[in-house]
Amino acid sequence: MHFGSDNTSGAAPEIIEALAKAAGGYSASYGSDEITKRVEARLAEIFECELSAFLVATGTAANSLALSTYVPPHRAVLCHEESHIHVDECGAPEFFTHGAKLVPVGGEAGRITRAALEEALTFWSSGGVHRQQPALLSLTQQSEAGTLYSLDELRALSTLAHEKDMAVHMDGARFANALAALGCTPAEMSWKAGVDVLCFGATKNGALGVEAVIFFDSEKARDFARLRKRGGQLFSKGRFLAAQMEAYLEGDLWLRLARQANEMAALLAAGFQEKGIALAYPAEGNEVFAFLSKEQQRALFKAGVQFAPWDIAGENRPLARFVASFSTEKADVEAVLRLL
């Protein structure tokens, strides 16, 4: 019963098979291979537009490299105060941008609000040469609180950012889960909603380690191949990143895997509520934040259930995070619920 993180899950069999198939023979190195080309074409189809896509191995690198393309060192990124790039990357965004500032912006349930964004913009856009002016708005979809921005919310925040000459970045480490939940198209949740650069995650949802950095304006991607190289993310055997991504996209595997995770989270959330356990946030994707008492948490741990005790600023009740993954099964959920 592993609900500690979707990172503790393994890899989908289809993806392993694709690696095995790609392992033989010879192919051009450093991303010039045929599989990489096919993946780029496939992403353009899925997103219904021309785009430039670059594969890297980790979400840390994907987000940090994406930011570095739009944000010079003397400017700032506006991001949610709980966002991964701000609090969980040990300074990787600052490293790759050579010192841009990450400005924490508030908002309930992991989502930046318009009011909080405006307040941050007012302050950080002033100050002339003395202040790092915002160059980019970063939105996490699905958010760190397991919640989702609606398409309207995405569009409203993006519009405000664009009006201020900022770019919009989406941290899509759980893009698949969000998309499966919203039931919209990839285009609608990205460039049609104002996203300029998307980090399209696969690792958490069944790959071994691959993410695509997708630029909807190819002009902006001009230097990216070099940034990726000097960032240590250009694989000599690039086919092994591409093969993962190809299998992930093939036959909508990615959406099937995400739906499984979401359904298991929904089942768990419903079970908690039936037992009178309140949720901190609506469980809109594959994460459930539940107010489990210390006793309940101890009991689960003792029974071998893995999950993460959690803290929210200003909240005194004990809280726990459960993450479902592509490999979570109904029996896992039922076992947890039975223990409560």
Add this chain to the structure above:
Amino acid sequence: MHFGSDNTSGAAPEIIEALAKAAGGYSASYGSDEITKRVEARLAEIFECELSAFLVATGTAANSLALSTYVPPHRAVLCHEESHIHVDECGAPEFFTHGAKLVPVGGEAGRITRAALEEALTFWSSGGVHRQQPALLSLTQQSEAGTLYSLDELRALSTLAHEKDMAVHMDGARFANALAALGCTPAEMSWKAGVDVLCFGATKNGALGVEAVIFFDSEKARDFARLRKRGGQLFSKGRFLAAQMEAYLEGDLWLRLARQANEMAALLAAGFQEKGIALAYPAEGNEVFAFLSKEQQRALFKAGVQFAPWDIAGENRPLARFVASFSTEKADVEAVLRLL
């Protein structure tokens, strides 16, 4: 007939199998898994000493992160003028060290000579606060010219470096090929020869993408876990790096793969020489640099042989580089020779 680079080869079946085996179930994330622990222990056995080992995905990252541990931004790295870190990493070492200088040092056949090292040391160690003083000597074993430092040469250069309070780094992207060729122990070619930090490559020799940064003084590795994280090289599903490395080391697979590559290179080199084709350097590992005429090169290309036309400063004869890999077969070599 693929001799363009060992990077164009695929992955050894044993390594793919290990990934498949690791794909199921759940494990701790971010390198806290059991396979990673076993790999660290196994490396300590192989190198016959206590050590700290960290897995990353690319050679670019391995070398750059290793350098950043020893070289502050205001100091310099002494490296061969043809070394990969100097001319083929698009500035990754400068990026990860925040601007340390890579000082090119001369020497025939890809190897730094004592005289050249002394000359560089004399100049760069002077100049007080105005000059970036050397903090590290980087040696590439097997060198970019396919040649090897003898153990005596390694020890002599390391000793000189240590006398000057510099650390010694080994770029071991082809460590296995060098070791197989020298027939010594891993310890003899690393810490016993004065190496402080080794980048132990697996990618070129049959893995999909994994390298170990090995510190023989664990104290120096204290911050490395954080540097790796902010460098975008901490895999959330770390088991998939570790599983590759475990299979690579298992039953000396790595040495068998390297021997195959070396033998094929030796066969090719011997064949060239039999046909009166001179070599630019002795083919001591898995690379052969041969003075093939323009006509010979054209004929091979036409017949579908892949190799790299090469340039050496001050050499007017046309030159070509052939790299054998773990998957090169005797038939490949024979086919090339038949064509000449």
Add this chain to the structure above:
Amino acid sequence: MHFGSDNTSGAAPEIIEALAKAAGGYSASYGSDEITKRVEARLAEIFECELSAFLVATGTAANSLALSTYVPPHRAVLCHEESHIHVDECGAPEFFTHGAKLVPVGGEAGRITRAALEEALTFWSSGGVHRQQPALLSLTQQSEAGTLYSLDELRALSTLAHEKDMAVHMDGARFANALAALGCTPAEMSWKAGVDVLCFGATKNGALGVEAVIFFDSEKARDFARLRKRGGQLFSKGRFLAAQMEAYLEGDLWLRLARQANEMAALLAAGFQEKGIALAYPAEGNEVFAFLSKEQQRALFKAGVQFAPWDIAGENRPLARFVASFSTEKADVEAVLRLL
């Protein structure tokens, strides 16, 4: 009537004279001159301890270089949310530290509170390799709100920082004003209160452009000469920084200048209060924050008074900042008060 900033004042005649005197003849370059040596000795006397002092030309550089000595790129600085280093340096601290994070910490009237510091420490000290752990606490004395930490407050915050293995930095751009106000010794307000590195400002208080970075633990200053050089702050004609500082310290000129500024600020503050104009903060040094109505502000501007309209988060009343400098005269203050 110039109350816009102490930066709009000029230079004290004593300091200009010292420059004129230093202008003739020849002296060793790059800070090896005799005046520099005398300044270092004089600072040691004034601070009653052994120390290492380095002169630079701007406060931006002083603070940023000081931070870079203690804070590796993968760690964080805790500083007040309104601190100059966080909001008014266009990212210089991030630049010189190669990307360390500046974590804004709350507290009324420009001063970090113990509770806010503890909350920040709790969050940022957790998270393992994923989070930039605090390495330094930065305190601004006199604060950006014109207020002062008492010696007790300084000691309490420093003690907490040291318990967490953090260093303590003091941004002393207005150190002289603070010292004159508290009436304690330089030692008491710095190393005896737990400060590890002090940026001792002179520019705002009568110099043309010079600040001293003072390390109370010389061991930590080991690389500073090189950091200063590569930071573009090593003056070839170092005597011209030193001559300013020597004159500034000579015969307690610095304290006389600061007292003048403080007294004028106190006079202005008292005048405001007599007229029923409330202050946002107690005017403890050379700055006065007064709730002047829009009409009052307009009237003053019209009459040629320079000051800065100000904003405080969560405060709706119009506010104005007045800064007195060493050259402010009683007639200036009286003229302002007369206009209201």
Add this chain to the structure above:
Amino acid sequence: MHFGSDNTSGAAPEIIEALAKAAGGYSASYGSDEITKRVEARLAEIFECELSAFLVATGTAANSLALSTYVPPHRAVLCHEESHIHVDECGAPEFFTHGAKLVPVGGEAGRITRAALEEALTFWSSGGVHRQQPALLSLTQQSEAGTLYSLDELRALSTLAHEKDMAVHMDGARFANALAALGCTPAEMSWKAGVDVLCFGATKNGALGVEAVIFFDSEKARDFARLRKRGGQLFSKGRFLAAQMEAYLEGDLWLRLARQANEMAALLAAGFQEKGIALAYPAEGNEVFAFLSKEQQRALFKAGVQFAPWDIAGENRPLARFVASFSTEKADVEAVLRLL
């Protein structure tokens, strides 16, 4: 008898007077003052074109900031192998450019030759994403060897650089000496010769510490004000940089000072040659490199003459560098010659 460096000289009286005059009263801070505006206008007149000029305090900062405007971290600077930016700035150019590579280019007597430039271009322009491609050519006029590029040579090198889409930077720490020697106009030796950005030095030639970074294409200077701020070079009391520069330019003081230095160097060089002492390079500006025997050097030192023993790669004869400054007098030169 101070010939150690032009850095050991003091400041011209006219410049000190200007500082004294600027010291009183109040003025806008951070470079918004009237003197700064006048200096910018005056530089435009002197260079006979529209330009953007920014004052900073040191040559290290001027050159490094100038480079950072044109050279992204993943590209390279081509510069002479003995250039100050390469060997005497402790990595400041690498710091301000965030890790761009400085590629040393050969050439006799401190001057890059066309052949050496072409060779460097051929190598560093190849290599695709794996190599840091050149973005800028840096020329030092007067060179580190005290020699000068002719206008034809400047134009030829600049043309080659521009053909390769590189910018051209001139390190003009001794621009005045070079100009006085060539007898051309400032425009001819800068933008008319293809220079895109000029570091116009004043410090070595009579100022206390001020240099102008001059962009002949203002569009490229767009972000420079921010780069200067975060680089720690925006003076709060900017008038004190500007007052130095204004006095330096007033009535061609700068050219008079430079001529004095050049004439003294010429006198010294002629005296050496009369005594049969060979020069390593023609003494075209204010520096003389003479093959003084060890005995001669010892005798001079003993007599209190300051100069710098020097080394040239591949030259075994003892060598000494003498630098004349604006304050060098005929008696100084004669005293040295008398001692030989």
